[in-house]
Amino acid sequence: MSNINEVSELRTVKIAQVVRSYVELAGHGSAGGQRSADEVAALFADNAIFESPIGGDVHRGVGAIRSAYHSMWDGREQGVNLVSLNVAGGEAAVHVQVVLSGQRVDVIDVMTFDDDAKIASLRAYFGPSNIVTL
Amino acid sequence: MSNINEVSELRTVKIAQVVRSYVELAGHGSAGGQRSADEVAALFADNAIFESPIGGDVHRGVGAIRSAYHSMWDGREQGVNLVSLNVAGGEAAVHVQVVLSGQRVDVIDVMTFDDDAKIASLRAYFGPSNIVTL
Numbered sequence: 470m471s472n473i474n475e476v477s478e479l480r481t482v483k484i485a486q487v488v489r490s491y492v493e494l495a496g497h498g499s500a501g502g503q504r505s506a507d508e509v510a511a512l513f514a515d516n517a518i519f520e521s522p523i524g525g526d527v528h529r530g531v532g533a534i535r536s537a538y539h540s541m542w543d544g545r546e547q548g549v550n551l552v553s554l555n556v557a558g559g560e561a562a563v564h565v566q567v568v569l570s571g572q573r574v575d576v577i578d579v580m581t582f583d584d585d586a587k588i589a590s591l592r593a594y595f596g597p598s599n600i601v602t603l
Numbered sequence: 604m605s606n607i608n609e610v611s612e613l614r615t616v617k618i619a620q621v622v623r624s625y626v627e628l629a630g631h632g633s634a635g636g637q638r639s640a641d642e643v644a645a646l647f648a649d650n651a652i653f654e655s656p657i658g659g660d661v662h663r664g665v666g667a668i669r670s671a672y673h674s675m676w677d678g679r680e681q682g683v684n685l686v687s688l689n690v691a692g693g694e695a696a697v698h699v700q701v702v703l704s705g706q707r708v709d710v711i712d713v714m715t716f717d718d719d720a721k722i723a724s725l726r727a728y729f730g731p732s733n734i735v736t737l
Contacts, residue, residue: 558658
């Protein structure tokens with residue numbers, strides 16, 4: 470029982486580290502977006518799925534996910550503030566505020582992970598009401 | 604196409620209303636907890652599932668969910684502040700701060716809904732690192 474708890478605690482720490490890396494890479498200057506897209510793709514499992522926002526296109530596999538991040542981030546400057554990082558039962562939900570192009574967007578990302586703490590799925594919750602013009 | 608968008612927008616509004624009702628009921632004085640538990644259970648579909656926190660017990664069906672809320676809320680005073688309400692693709696994620704017994708807990712609830720905008724599933728993300736002693 471104590472072994473299970475130890476593994477579980479280690480896994481929680483690893484998952485929190487991956488989410489923090491994700492949030493750090495998501496904030497970048499316009500020159501750094503391309504490199505951040507490559508590095509963030511490396512956090513995903515080979516067969517991961519990525520849906521942002523939920524209800525939009527679902528990108529399947531790390532190659533498609535890398536392309537999606539390049540489309541979003543190449544040449545784009547954005548700041549990201551971590552509001553709350555919640556890890557439970559080997560899954561994570563994270564509330565961030567993304568500032569770009571004179572807008573602030575409240576986004577809640579929900580992530581699952583494989584046994585190596587690679588991101589197995591990332592689904593982003595945000596809608597028009599979560600976008601504020603600054 | 605415009606019909607689909609209209610339905611989708613109406614559904615988004617209905618879902619946001621249900622989540623706001625949920626958050627309002629979650630904040631209550633010690634005398635009001637019991638009534639809030641009954642009223643919140645009425646927001647769930649008959650065959651809904653409730654998991655709080657994720658990794659803990661899963662309560663299946665509105666009867667079991669009603670009992671779970673009575674266990675949590677009867678005779679307990681708590682305040683709830685809405686931090687961010689995110690609706691996308693007919694699902695919702697909501698970041699709230701719950702204040703009770705001298706502690707503040709950042710919770711992210713993720714909900715799905717049936718066709719009548721009843722809650723089909725509610726899964727709550729929070730762990731020890733989300734609890735602050737006031």
